[in-house]
Amino acid sequence: MSGFIFSEKPIRIDRGEGVYLYDTNGNEYLDFGASYACTPAGHCHPEVVDATTTQLEELCYVQASYPHAARTALYERLADVGPVDVDNVWLCNSGTEANEAALKFARHATGRSKIVATKRGFHGRTMGSLAATWKDKYKQGFGPLAGGVEFVEYGDSEAMAEAIDEDTAAVILEPLQGEGGINPVPKGYLQSVRVETATSGAALILDEIQTGLGRTGELWAAEKYDVVPDVLTTAKGLANGLPMGATLCRDWIAEDAGNHGSTFSGGPVVSAAAGATLDVIERESLPSHAADVGGYLRGEIESRLGDDVRDVRGHGLMIGIEVKRGSNRLLRDLAIDHGVLALPAGRTVLRLLPPLTVEREHADEFLEALEAVIA
Numbered sequence: 001m002s003g004f005i006f007s008e009k010p011i012r013i014d015r016g017e018g019v020y021l022y023d024t025n026g027n028e029y030l031d032f033g034a035s036y037a038c039t040p041a042g043h044c045h046p047e048v049v050d051a052t053t054t055q056l057e058e059l060c061y062v063q064a065s066y067p068h069a070a071r072t073a074l075y076e077r078l079a080d081v082g083p084v085d086v087d088n089v090w091l092c093n094s095g096t097e098a099n100e101a102a103l104k105f106a107r108h109a110t111g112r113s114k115i116v117a118t119k120r121g122f123h124g125r126t127m128g129s130l131a132a133t134w135k136d137k138y139k140q141g142f143g144p145l146a147g148g149v150e151f152v153e154y155g156d157s158e159a160m161a162e163a164i165d166e167d168t169a170a171v172i173l174e175p176l177q178g179e180g181g182i183n184p185v186p187k188g189y190l191q192s193v194r195v196e197t198a199t200s201g202a203a204l205i206l207d208e209i210q211t212g213l214g215r216t217g218e219l220w221a222a223e224k225y226d227v228v229p230d231v232l233t234t235a236k237g238l239a240n241g242l243p244m245g246a247t248l249c250r251d252w253i254a255e256d257a258g259n260h261g262s263t264f265s266g267g268p269v270v271s272a273a274a275g276a277t278l279d280v281i282e283r284e285s286l287p288s289h290a291a292d293v294g295g296y297l298r299g300e301i302e303s304r305l306g307d308d309v310r311d312v313r314g315h316g317l318m319i320g321i322e323v324k325r326g327s328n329r330l331l332r333d334l335a336i337d338h339g340v341l342a343l344p345a346g347r348t349v350l351r352l353l354p355p356l357t358v359e360r361e362h363a364d365e366f367l368e369a370l371e372a373v374i375a
Contacts, residue, residue, distance in 0.1 A: 088254035109255075164196045210353070321349065
């Protein structure tokens with residue numbers, strides 16, 4: 001048998017439907033991780049499946065230099081739902097590629113090289129995005145990485161203002177840190193960063209790979225803070241599980257973005273899936289639904305388990321539960337003993353990123369399992 005790179009979990013998944021996954025033995029799992037937020041419409045949503053299979057039967061692939069209806073429609077749709085004036089779209093295959101493009105575009109448009117990023121931030125595993133990712137464990141053995149990156153404390157407006165100078169091409173940050181522990185920004189922080197970048201002529205890149213598409217209770221987390229970036233990146237759930245990412249940017253970035261491309265940029269099949277996913281998110285009002293169910297879930301965790309956990313934080317259906325012992329043991333017990341899947345965000349934080357279609361009864365099902373494993 002040939003080797004593999006990913007470490008595998010002891011659950012062999014066979015199929016999925018809605019908010020549930022099923023293994024090869026027929027066991028059911030409530031999916032409160034959605035494979036890192038990749039299925040906002042739930043597993044195998046009929047509308048997404050139909051759009052994908054219909055397109056697959058008509059044309060599997062044509063390169064982006066040839067106009068195609070599904071890709072063109074997605075360009076227009078993303079431009080329409082993106083933040084105001086952030087309406088130029090480049091499509092790719094993943095979040096790290098979207099961030100790579102954002103960093104390249106910013107450097108080319110400004111003629112500068114310095115990138116300011118935040119401690120505990122995570123932006124991907126390719127060489128440029130990895131350079132802007134803070135934690136050393138992701139970087140070990142891969143150096144030297146792309147240079148010119150300075151890290152500052154997340155949420156510290158004064159440190160950010162001091163770091164931004166005439167050499168700064170861009171600031172890249174998450175409006176709510178995911179991998180770093182589900183860390184919300186302090187009030188006023190994003191607005192202050194927006195002012196500093198605009199004053200210096202640097203680009204503000206908001207990494208909404210995980211926070212976007214309704215997860216935090218708004219279509220984009222930036223809307224919570226009334227901040228419009230120069231560049232916004234999205235991926236994860238954009239095509240409800242198929243590989244798709246996008247970099248949205250203002251005119252001044254797009255007009256001098258330089259020479260960048262990708263063979264598989266916005267293939268017809270993934271474009272059709274992404275268009276259908278956006279339709280579902282909008283028609284089913286999933287951002288407001290995420291705000292409702294997420295608020296209920298956070299409140300119930302605090303009332304039922306307040307003395308047994310250190311903290312509950314996040315927005316919408318992007319929730320971090322800081323526990324008093326290691327998260328890996330709790331995650332294993334949730335999965336094996338109770339059929340509930342969740343994720344870590346560091347050694348002591350349980351990360352909840354369920355499909356945005358979960359209902360309160362699913363939240364109660366999760367809560368009963370969590371109470372049992374913590375007890």
